Amino acid sequence: MPPQIKLRPIETCPNGHHFNTNAHGDTCPVCGAKVDTHSRKTQEELEKELTLKKDDWVCGWLVCTRGVNWGRSYEIKAEKNPIGSAHDMAIRVLGDPDIDKRNHGIIVYEPEDSVTTLLPGDSKGLVYKNGKVIFIPEKLQSLDRIDIGSSQFIYIALCSEQFDWKKEIAAAEAKEANA
Numbered sequence: 161m162p163p164q165i166k167l168r169p170i171e172t173c174p175n176g177h178h179f180n181t182n183a184h185g186d187t188c189p190v191c192g193a194k195v196d197t198h199s200r201k202t203q204e205e206l207e208k209e210l211t212l213k214k215d216d217w218v219c220g221w222l223v224c225t226r227g228v229n230w231g232r233s234y235e236i237k238a239e240k241n242p243i244g245s246a247h248d249m250a251i252r253v254l255g256d257p258d259i260d261k262r263n264h265g266i267i268v269y270e271p272e273d274s275v276t277t278l279l280p281g282d283s284k285g286l287v288y289k290n291g292k293v294i295f296i297p298e299k300l301q302s303l304d305r306i307d308i309g310s311s312q313f314i315y316i317a318l319c320s321e322q323f324d325w326k327k328e329i330a331a332a333e334a335k336e337a338n339a
């Protein structure tokens with residue numbers, strides 16, 4: 161687990177505005193409504209609401225560089241990230257009819273060795289890495305180009321040899337222990 165994060169006490173007024181009670185007390189700075197500070201959330205509740213689960217931490221991105229989604233980015237998370245247009249795809253690309261619904265391709269981030277791999281999917285469509293069709297898993301490097309359907313993407317690494325969450329947590333814990 162990462163070291164304890166100190167969160168600011170966030171309150172929601174009856175009109176749905178969020179504000180920091182350390183700065184504004186029990187009065188909403190937007191509409192002036194008062195909140196019942198006795199119902200203030202505990203540190204535990206705040207953590208649950210505001211912190212991402214470790215499984216949801218980003219490990220890299222696909223950035224669309226050609227196609228209808230030009231300029232849009234898609235987060236890559238640990239383990240398998242299937243690509244397709246269906247709602248249950250981790251990387252859901254809409255608007256390109258040449259991208260299959262399910263498993264057109266799969267990007268896998270393996271956290272132990274911090275390696276990201278592109279796999280062909282089990283759908284009809286093909287996947288290309290740097291202009292070449294792939295039939296077996298291919299390791300990805302930052303700035304590799306991936307063609308799927310009529311769209312092109314660039315892979316951008318966050319987790320790789322230079323950075324990964326395991327090392328980052330260990331460094332933060334070591335710093336905390338020495339403080």
Ligand SMILES: [Zn+2]
Pocket residue numbers: 173174175176177188189190191192193
């Ligand atoms: Zn308000």
